[in-house]
Amino acid sequence: xxxxxxxxxxxxxxxxxxxxxxxxxxxxxxxxxxxxxxxxxxxxxxxxxxxxxxxxxxxxxxxxxxxxxxxxxxxxxxxxxxxxxxxxxxxxxxxxxxxxxxxxxxxxxxxxxxxxxxxxxxxxxxxxxxxxxxxxxxxxxxxxxxxxxxxxxxxxxxxxxxxxxxxxxxxxxxxxxxxxxxxxxxxxxxxxxxxxxxxxxxxxxxxxxxxxxxxxxxxxxxxxxxxxxxxxxxxxxxxxxxxxxxxxxxxxxxxxxxxxxxxxxxxxxxxxxxxxxxxxxxxxxxxxxxxxxxxxxxxxxxxxxxxxxxxxxxxxxxxxxxxxxxxxxxxxxxxxxxxxxxxxxxxxxxxxxxxxxxxxxxxxxxxxxxxxxxxxxxxxxxxxxxx
Numbered sequence: 001x002x003x004x005x006x007x008x009x010x011x012x013x014x015x016x017x018x019x020x021x022x023x024x025x026x027x028x029x030x031x032x033x034x035x036x037x038x039x040x041x042x043x044x045x046x047x048x049x050x051x052x053x054x055x056x057x058x059x060x061x062x063x064x065x066x067x068x069x070x071x072x073x074x075x076x077x078x079x080x081x082x083x084x085x086x087x088x089x090x091x092x093x094x095x096x097x098x099x100x101x102x103x104x105x106x107x108x109x110x111x112x113x114x115x116x117x118x119x120x121x122x123x124x125x126x127x128x129x130x131x132x133x134x135x136x137x138x139x140x141x142x143x144x145x146x147x148x149x150x151x152x153x154x155x156x157x158x159x160x161x162x163x164x165x166x167x168x169x170x171x172x173x174x175x176x177x178x179x180x181x182x183x184x185x186x187x188x189x190x191x192x193x194x195x196x197x198x199x200x201x202x203x204x205x206x207x208x209x210x211x212x213x214x215x216x217x218x219x220x221x222x223x224x225x226x227x228x229x230x231x232x233x234x235x236x237x238x239x240x241x242x243x244x245x246x247x248x249x250x251x252x253x254x255x256x257x258x259x260x261x262x263x264x265x266x267x268x269x270x271x272x273x274x275x276x277x278x279x280x281x282x283x284x285x286x287x288x289x290x291x292x293x294x295x296x297x298x299x300x301x302x303x304x305x306x307x308x309x310x311x312x313x314x315x316x317x318x319x320x321x322x323x324x325x326x327x328x329x330x331x332x333x334x335x336x337x338x339x340x341x342x343x344x345x346x347x348x349x350x351x352x353x354x355x356x357x358x359x360x361x362x363x364x365x366x367x368x369x370x371x372x373x374x375x376x377x378x379x380x381x382x383x384x385x386x387x
Contacts, residue, residue, distance in 0.1 A: 021367065022093040030343040041110065050065055060138075062153050068125060072386060074158055101358065142297050145335035154336055157340050166351075167356070169324070171349060172319055184262070184297065184334070188294065193288045193309070198247065214279045223270075281357035301334070
């Protein structure tokens with residue numbers, strides 16, 4: 001349980017970071033454009049006496065607390081970018097930039113990590129190691145984590161922790177799960193080459209629209225007939241473009257979409273089958289087709305030991321720890337887990353809409369929960385790694 005003094009400190013921090021979150025919400029910046037956000041975060045940390053570590057990122061901030069007694073290094077990560085969505089919340093602090101919005105809650109993540117940093121700074125002399133703070137750019141286009149890894153900010157880190165708000169979980173609930181949690185999120189572009197003709201003489205051409213229609217149907221058989229019922233995958237075609245006039249069969253068709261998988265072996269197999277199906281169906285109709293991949297982040301795979309530590313921490317603090325269901329959304333936090341043991345959790349925020357909705361909102365009462373949980377988790381992780 002928290003002491004009266006500690007409760008008062010968290011209350012003071014919560015008041016500050018609530019304003020931080022609202023400032024960020026008013027001033028959203030897209031992936032790799034987070035210049036003002038970067039300066040704002042730096043200024044807040046420097047005002048608190050938290051040292052900035054220069055890893056030469058164009059946007060984003062790396063900072064450190066602790067290390068006064070040597071010891072291991074762990075990292076806490078928050079993403080800072082917004083989305084190209086026009087806000088429809090009607091909040092008094094809604095976005096002031098048309099067509100840009102924090103519709104995924106990264107403003108909440110950033111404010112919560114700043115609050116965690118402020119609390120850890122108060123405990124700095126107790127820390128048995130260093131907490132490295134990663135305010136990561138460009139999560140939404142899945143390039144930011146790669147930038148942080150390339151900078152070297154993860155090279156000496158023993159464990160990395162992160163979270164995402166979860167609107168369908170109530171405040172005070174933390175979703176903690178070892179193993180798979182979120183999906184690999186790969187995109188695809190299919191180009192179909194047929195033969196144009198007059199719409200009244202279809203036998204003179206090779207119809208790419210008919211070909212595309214059959215490809216869409218055939219792709220669904222991959223999940224139902226090539227993926228084990230004990231595994232899972234999603235294939236969604238989200239765009240089809242072809243033709244520009246009512247009486248002409250076009251020469252080409254284009255399709256785009258996404259594949260979501262939770263296991264790397266399944267991921268590779270589904271992509272292999274995908275190409276075979278696309279090329280094979282096109283050949284049946286006399287057309288040709290090619291597939292171009294838009295590589296997304298790998299699946300989130302949480303460390304068992306770190307999940308157990310988080311579970312114990314949540315229960316000690318009086319929060320409800322649950323095992324969440326898998327999410328088919330992607331998260332580039334998974335990039336860190338390819339080289340460093342990591343844990344990604346869901347923080348309940350009692351929201352009214354899901355991520356990426358123009359009316360997305362969350363309950364700011366989740367801010368102190370996140371601060372308290374992650375500060376204590378960081379302290380416990382350093383203690384465990386030091387022993």
